[in-house]
Amino acid sequence: MQNNNFLNQIILGDSLEILSKIEDNSIDIVLTDPPYFLDKLDNNWQYKKVEDTRNQQIIKSLPAGMKFDRKQGQEFYKWYLIISEQIYRILKPGGFFFSFSSPRLYHRMASAVDDAGLEIRDCFLWLYTQNQAKAMSVNHFIDKMEISDKEKKGIKEKFDGWKTPQIKSCFEPIVMSQKPADGTYLNNMLKNNIGLMNTNVRVGDNMFPANILTVDSINELIDKSFLIGKPTKKEKGDFNNHKTVKPVEICEHIIKLTAFYKNAVILDPFIGSGTTAVAAKKLGLNYIGIDSNPEYIKISEKRLENLDEKIDLFSLTKKKMVKEINTQAQFQLV
Numbered sequence: 001m002q003n004n005n006f007l008n009q010i011i012l013g014d015s016l017e018i019l020s021k022i023e024d025n026s027i028d029i030v031l032t033d034p035p036y037f038l039d040k041l042d043n044n045w046q047y048k049k050v051e052d053t054r055n056q057q058i059i060k061s062l063p064a065g066m067k068f069d070r071k072q073g074q075e076f077y078k079w080y081l082i083i084s085e086q087i088y089r090i091l092k093p094g095g096f097f098f099s100f101s102s103p104r105l106y107h108r109m110a111s112a113v114d115d116a117g118l119e120i121r122d123c124f125l126w127l128y129t130q131n132q133a134k135a136m137s138v139n140h141f142i143d144k145m146e147i148s149d150k151e152k153k154g155i156k157e158k159f160d161g162w163k164t165p166q167i168k169s170c171f172e173p174i175v176m177s178q179k180p181a182d183g184t185y186l187n188n189m190l191k192n193n194i195g196l197m198n199t200n201v202r203v204g205d206n207m208f209p210a211n212i213l214t215v216d217s218i219n220e221l222i223d224k225s226f227l228i229g230k231p232t233k234k235e236k237g238d239f240n241n242h243k244t245v246k247p248v249e250i251c252e253h254i255i256k257l258t259a260f261y262k263n264a265v266i267l268d269p270f271i272g273s274g275t276t277a278v279a280a281k282k283l284g285l286n287y288i289g290i291d292s293n294p295e296y297i298k299i300s301e302k303r304l305e306n307l308d309e310k311i312d313l314f315s316l317t318k319k320k321m322v323k324e325i326n327t328q329a330q331f332q333l334v
Contacts, residue, residue: 007265010277010289010300015269018290019086027090027288028194028264031254031276033100033246034080034109077108083269084116090267091118093182094195096258098124099175100246106173113177124174126250127214127226131170135163174254176211193260201256203228209257215247228253245272251279259285274300281307 011018087097097118101109106123114120142155181188181195188195201209205224212226229249255266264285268276271289273296280287281304291297 006288007286008281008288010271010274010291010297010304012292012294012297013290014292015290016082016086019083019090019269022090022267022288024089025092025192026265027087027267028092028095028260029255029258030087030091030095030097030099030267030269031251031279032098032268032270033272034083034270073105073108076105077112080109080112081115084113084118087269088116088118088179091179092192092194093179094185094188094192095179096194097175097177097179098254099177100126101173101175103169103171103173106175110175113175118177118179120175120177122176122211124176124211124213124254126172126174127212127218127222128170128172128216129218130216131168133168134166135168136166137163189260193264194258196260197257198260201253203253213250213253215249246275248275248279248282251276252283255279255283255285259283271300272296274303278303278307 006018006022084097091097097113099109099113110120110123138159139156142152142159145152145155178195182191185195197209199209203209203213203225204227207225210226213228214222214226215228217223217227259266262284265288266276266280266285267288267290269290271277271291274289277287277289277300289300291300
């Protein structure tokens with residue numbers, strides 16, 4: 001099927017089924033945040049189930065599905081290997097695949113991407129200080145023990161402060177991988193318009209782009225080197241109740257580092273609330289989004305419709321951004 005049928009569309013459907021219909025060697029960049037099997041041991045991410053606070057059980061603010069299960073990683077690897085093989089097929093030579101991950105499943109994700117034939121180039125780390133601790137107290141288990149209240153109290157005092165082995169996570173890894181280039185990187189750029197990185201894109205105090213990113217001020221040293229800007233409060237939209245919305249600024253930054261020309265196509269096979277598409281559209285580029293949840297499709301489409309009035313992350317207009325990309329292309333190909 002011709003990609004024009006999908007271009008600048010948010011498509012409702014199973015990602016593997018839709019990916020199988022996309023042409024070989026036709027996508028410049030894949031940027032996505034896949035389901036991590038946190039709700040159960042498969043990829044059937046159920047919107048209503050995740051939103052239901054009854055799933056959160058003992059600690060009401062604990063995200064649903066945080067129960068540890070070793071099989072989670074094993075099943076995730078098997079599934080993501082199939083996804084990655086499809087992404088390898090549809091990427092242009094030299095095309096990039098960026099995938100957000102849970103820290104404890106990163107090794108499974110990176111292995112799946114690597115085993116599919118893509119080259120692991122690096123790993124971005126998105127730093128943040130505000131996050132909820134996931135460790136749980138064992139007091140509720142002690143309360144269920146068939147012992148006296150005095151004994152229960154003694155055990156609780158003995159294990160005061162000792163909780164399940166879950167560290168407060170203050171970073172999110174992003175796999176950076178690439179389909180092997182067709183010849184040298186220069187030849188690949190001349191032929192496919194993808195494969196190199198734009199180091200004119202600077203962060204913090206005009207610093208060379210690094211593999212650490214933050215969108216919130218942390219301290220002077222971190223901000224100077226890794227701060228890429230703070231997203232507006234309106235960028236999600238008041239209607240957006242997706243659980244894990246990614247900052248548009250991070251997606252824009254990654255795209256600007258790797259997208260080379262105005263006709264580049266940015267694909268997100270798990271579009272969620274539409275952040276990747278919003279970032280691509282903001283930069284004047286093409287996008288394709290896929291998701292199996294009709295609720296998320298509606299959110300994505302509404303965010304795209306309201307883009308101009310809701311988001312103002314850059315002073316550059318779309319027209320100026322396209323002109324800038326074309327100017328860079330002429331300069332780099334001389």
